[in-house]
Amino acid sequence: MEADDLGAREIFASLPVMVALWSRWSRLVVDLDRDSEERGPRGVVPLKDSHGRNIYKEGGLPEDEEVERRLKVYYRPYHFRLQEAIQDPEIKILFDCHSLAPMGPSGALDPMKWKKDIVLANNGNPRGEKDPFFGEITCPSNTLQMMKEILNESGFSVSINQPYSGGFITAHYGKKLIEKGKMAVRMEINQELYVDGETRQMDRFRLGDAARRVQKVFREFGERI
Numbered sequence: 001m002e003a004d005d006l007g008a009r010e011i012f013a014s015l016p017v018m019v020a021l022w023s024r025w026s027r028l029v030v031d032l033d034r035d036s037e038e039r040g041p042r043g044v045v046p047l048k049d050s051h052g053r054n055i056y057k058e059g060g061l062p063e064d065e066e067v068e069r070r071l072k073v074y075y076r077p078y079h080f081r082l083q084e085a086i087q088d089p090e091i092k093i094l095f096d097c098h099s100l101a102p103m104g105p106s107g108a109l110d111p112m113k114w115k116k117d118i119v120l121a122n123n124g125n126p127r128g129e130k131d132p133f134f135g136e137i138t139c140p141s142n143t144l145q146m147m148k149e150i151l152n153e154s155g156f157s158v159s160i161n162q163p164y165s166g167g168f169i170t171a172h173y174g175k176k177l178i179e180k181g182k183m184a185v186r187m188e189i190n191q192e193l194y195v196d197g198e199t200r201q202m203d204r205f206r207l208g209d210a211a212r213r214v215q216k217v218f219r220e221f222g223e224r225i
Contacts, residue, residue, distance in 0.1 A: 007189070007195065010202070011211045012187075014211070018088070021078065021082060021085070028049065029074060030071065031043070032075060033168050036071055036075060036076075045062055092225065093139075096187070097187050097189075098188045099191050100115060100190060102191060103115075117192075118157070118158045118188065119187070119188040120185060120186070120187055121161050121165050121170060121185065122144050122160075122174070123135065123161075123175075124160075124161055124165060127160065128140075128141035131165070138171065138173075139183040139185045144160060146225075150217055151217055154213055154216060154217050164188065166186040194207040194209075
């Protein structure tokens with residue numbers, strides 16, 4: 001079962017930023033982008049993958065004790081370090097970075113639809129403005145539009161809040177950051193830029209090219225913000 005953000009670590013972990021955190025395990029073990037209290041098929045310890053397939057054999061579902069163990073070992077240390085990082089007055093933006101497959105799985109919000117190279121999300125509408133359904137945005141719309149412009153200038157096609165407007169990390173921490181004059185943005189990169197469509201293996205040359213382009217973009221983000 002594929003449940004890793006292929007290429008995300010290779011592209012984003014070496015960005016010119018103050019702190020970079022990344023998951024060292026599959027989201028099928030524990031999903032860091034969920035509320036710790038969220039249970040059910042796609043909860044913090046999921047029972048089904050994004051295609052709707054069962055992760056565990058009959059009779060093998062993790063019991064409460066195992067769920068708590070995973071939260072203690074994997075989930076809470078990550079979020080503790082994340083909270084610690086964003087409290088640093090020098091850190092102005094939280095980027096929650098992921099990669100996404102070129103086409104959504106059958107269980108996704110966007111099944112079988114081709115995506116842009118980059119998806120930017122701030123918990124808002126396709127213009128980056130507040131959507132009453134989702135609540136407060138996590139980054140000013142004009143800042144998000146500026147990021148889109150920089151990405152476009154670097155040759156990336158970009159969508160805003162489509163197909164994803166953000167996850168738990170962006171919304172939970174972003175709403176607190178925006179009150180302090182800071183912000184949070186979710187950024188997804190399309191795996192089609194560096195993954196072979198047939199073998200599902202990463203092409204190291206294309207991956208390196210994508211990483212260099214993204215690093216250049218982030219340097220310009222830093223200069224303009």
